[in-house]
Amino acid sequence: MATDDLSALTAAQAAASIGDGFVSAEELVAACLDRIAAIEEAVGAFAHLDAENALAQARACDEWRRSGRPTGPLHGVPVAVKDLIDTADYPTECGSPFLSGRRPRTDATVVSRLRAAGAVIIGKAVTTEFAYYHPGKTRNPRDLERTPGGSSSGSAAAVAAGMVPVAIGTQTNGSIIRPASFCGVFAMKPSHGLVSRAGVLPLSRTLDHVGPFARSIEDLALMLDAMAGYDAQDPDTRPVAARNFRQVAAEEFGLPPRFAFVKTPVWEKADAGARDAFEQLAQELGDDCFAYDLPERYAEAWDAQRAIMATEMAHNLGKLTDQGGDRISSRFRAVIAEGRNVGATQYLAAVALARALRDSLVELFQQECTAIITPAAPGAAPRGLDATGDPAFNTLWTLLGLPAITLPLLADDDGLPIGVQLVGAPGDDARLLRTARALVERLSGAE
Amino acid sequence: MATDDLSALTAAQAAASIGDGFVSAEELVAACLDRIAAIEEAVGAFAHLDAENALAQARACDEWRRSGRPTGPLHGVPVAVKDLIDTADYPTECGSPFLSGRRPRTDATVVSRLRAAGAVIIGKAVTTEFAYYHPGKTRNPRDLERTPGGSSSGSAAAVAAGMVPVAIGTQTNGSIIRPASFCGVFAMKPSHGLVSRAGVLPLSRTLDHVGPFARSIEDLALMLDAMAGYDAQDPDTRPVAARNFRQVAAEEFGLPPRFAFVKTPVWEKADAGARDAFEQLAQELGDDCFAYDLPERYAEAWDAQRAIMATEMAHNLGKLTDQGGDRISSRFRAVIAEGRNVGATQYLAAVALARALRDSLVELFQQECTAIITPAAPGAAPRGLDATGDPAFNTLWTLLGLPAITLPLLADDDGLPIGVQLVGAPGDDARLLRTARALVERLSGAE
Known part of the structure; x- marks a missing residue:
């Protein structure tokens, strides 16, 4: 070759x-x-x-x-x-x-x-x-x-x-x-x-x-x-x-996988092109896809993830950051300072919220859908090299510890990729992989 | 009967x-x-x-x-x-x-x-x-x-x-x-x-x-x-x-159990009678007992336990305490207030200290002793019904999650009981029970 x-x-x-x-x-x-x-x-x-x-x-x-x-x-x-x-x-x-x-x-x-x-x-x-x-x-x-x-x-x-x-x-x-x-x-x-x-x-x-x-x-x-x-x-x-x-x-499904299309509370952060692409994708999946609105409490997840991340980063990397002085970026030093200001009960409440939100999703996976379908990012990669884009569409699934896969199935008008994120039930990574394969085959016309 | x-x-x-x-x-x-x-x-x-x-x-x-x-x-x-x-x-x-x-x-x-x-x-x-x-x-x-x-x-x-x-x-x-x-x-x-x-x-x-x-x-x-x-x-x-x-x-030991006599950093809280009784007990055990000084870092355990307990109590019972108002004792309300003032990184440092102290004791149990022997309390029960005594001799072992047993083997001059506390390796509750039985039999003259 x-x-x-x-x-x-x-x-x-x-x-x-x-x-x-x-x-x-x-x-x-x-x-x-x-x-x-x-x-x-x-x-x-x-x-x-x-x-x-x-x-x-x-x-x-x-x-x-x-x-x-x-x-x-x-x-x-x-x-x-x-x-x-x-x-x-x-x-x-x-x-x-x-x-x-x-x-x-x-x-x-x-x-x-x-x-x-x-x-x-x-x-x-x-x-x-x-x-x-x-x-x-x-x-x-x-x-x-x-x-x-x-x-x-x-x-x-x-x-x-x-x-x-x-x-x-x-x-x-x-x-x-x-x-x-x-x-x-x-x-x-x-x-x-x-x-x-x-x-x-x-x-x-x-x-x-x-x-x-x-x-x-x-x-x-x-x-x-x-x-x-x-x-x-x-x-x-x-x-x-x-x-x-x-x-x-690689195994086949008995029944075709069923998708819950979840916009999440940060939907307005997605750009217009991405929003359109996902609405179309959901339509294309027809009866195998239904819109699912997360209960209101899920809106608290982003603050909870922030509190946990900042606190644990300060715990793990605070000393190193102090030693590093100006060889550490100001943005990194800021999150360490932020973590040092979080209260312990605020931190524990955030951890408890994460557990409760994860547990309350189990029924959705058991009874209604094989996987959640949601954007992997707010749109295609932004221009410029000074920043790395917005993780808002990933925060919730990371906080909940659920398995997530992104599939390069969509593109914007310039042909730049937009990922389709599938999220599975806690611990069921194998079925999520199978669901992802089935979706890729379906959208690429393979049987 | x-x-x-x-x-x-x-x-x-x-x-x-x-x-x-x-x-x-x-x-x-x-x-x-x-x-x-x-x-x-x-x-x-x-x-x-x-x-x-x-x-x-x-x-x-x-x-x-x-x-x-x-x-x-x-x-x-x-x-x-x-x-x-x-x-x-x-x-x-x-x-x-x-x-x-x-x-x-x-x-x-x-x-x-x-x-x-x-x-x-x-x-x-x-x-x-x-x-x-x-x-x-x-x-x-x-x-x-x-x-x-x-x-x-x-x-x-x-x-x-x-x-x-x-x-x-x-x-x-x-x-x-x-x-x-x-x-x-x-x-x-x-x-x-x-x-x-x-x-x-x-x-x-x-x-x-x-x-x-x-x-x-x-x-x-x-x-x-x-x-x-x-x-x-x-x-x-x-x-x-x-x-x-x-x-x-109920099983017998092949070799007689060996005890590490640990005074802990709060030894001076024990009253004179209890201190004497324990020194005598250690002597009585002869070659099967040796004095063991905990490394200096263990002195931090009491503050760590306090930070964890207050924080987690505030997390679990803060709302109930607020609702209870003056039907909750002032002492209880004080610990909830204390917990609400703990910082998240202070809390995580306390949790990490507990894990580190526990891990660093494993070798002692694997290589040198069957159990730690230490007072169960600072002495006999104090007079009065307004307070319940000092848990200082229990704090460390609770923080470390180690199994502990108290045996009513000692008494003060008035004949009031003083417990002998045995502490075992993490998770080895069965061997600790066997060790306790062997000690009771030995001190009561049974074979």
């Missing part, structure tokens, strides 16, 4: 090709490195890239396979890892000059799990400063004058630009779903507690999630199979048997 | 006698009611007592047994339940005139579990107001001019006075171990999350525990077997297999 063809493969296709011996891991990784070399200067997706290290990992994969030993489902597949997530063989600077040169001694649990599945860690993808709003160098590959979104800017851009088939990022508010929407790729924020955060810079135990970026639903499932699982180092993970996400995602 | 003999039986003896047909549940409960009738006016252990209801439960137990159906390990055994714990057939007023006449519709989970084991709920034992410091009517059966301790005042007094063989109470700071020490009975605060708090008035999710009072270690284990277990309504319980506490408690 030509280099361009190789770097365009999905992870599932690449793993199959390597497994069948049509291509080596080294060839695949070399093809991705070529693609990166050609466009990285324009896109700026990587904080740290070490071609020799990546090729060495790939050669070790090939040697392992030639020895006849069993290989994992991601054997030889290159993955970009958000620079907020620890890696033993690359620096992890969390987008902050204050952490310049920081080198963790060990991999984050999720990185270890990816390596155990055979993945090649090709490099560290750009994050905004500490996964908050201060942007990094990354540009949107769909239009270099626009933001890729954040905070997982590099992960979304690298997958969108064909540099890697898959990447991982984190979301505390809208940091996976929003950049994926802006860059036009698939991405998933799994249920809270499904993927370990051990070794990931902690912003907020209540809100932090780790999830995959990809160019297909199948790849999201393949990644989640490798990433998900109990970890004693993350007290929010649970020692329960993992689903086979890839298999469940 | 004579009535006096019946009311003096332990729960294990009583259950065995009923099981063997030597005595009926009705006779046992009637004997306890007689004993209550004789001394309740002096002691004031009960907030609600309904002799007819108790006898009806007992007769139903007898009928059930006569029908040949299988019986539970507490079949026919009367239990007193702290009036902070919901019961469907008695009022639950939580020691507050503001909740006068409150009647829950359902039993707390722990009450359901006791009933399922065959127990007769004989009545509701006095609690201080909302399990905080404002005392109820209960007097110490060992000396009626002294406090029984609190907040589980009635539970401790009822068991000490021979009114019931067993009772249950709750502890958020020192509310099980301290009154048991003052009244001279056995009691246990199990590991955090072992016994469900669903249906118990919530003060503090982080600190609330439910535990048994009894007149033997065997009865504590018997009660814990019935009380412990996963409950989806209490998010801190875990779906793991329960131990057979009674069986494990």
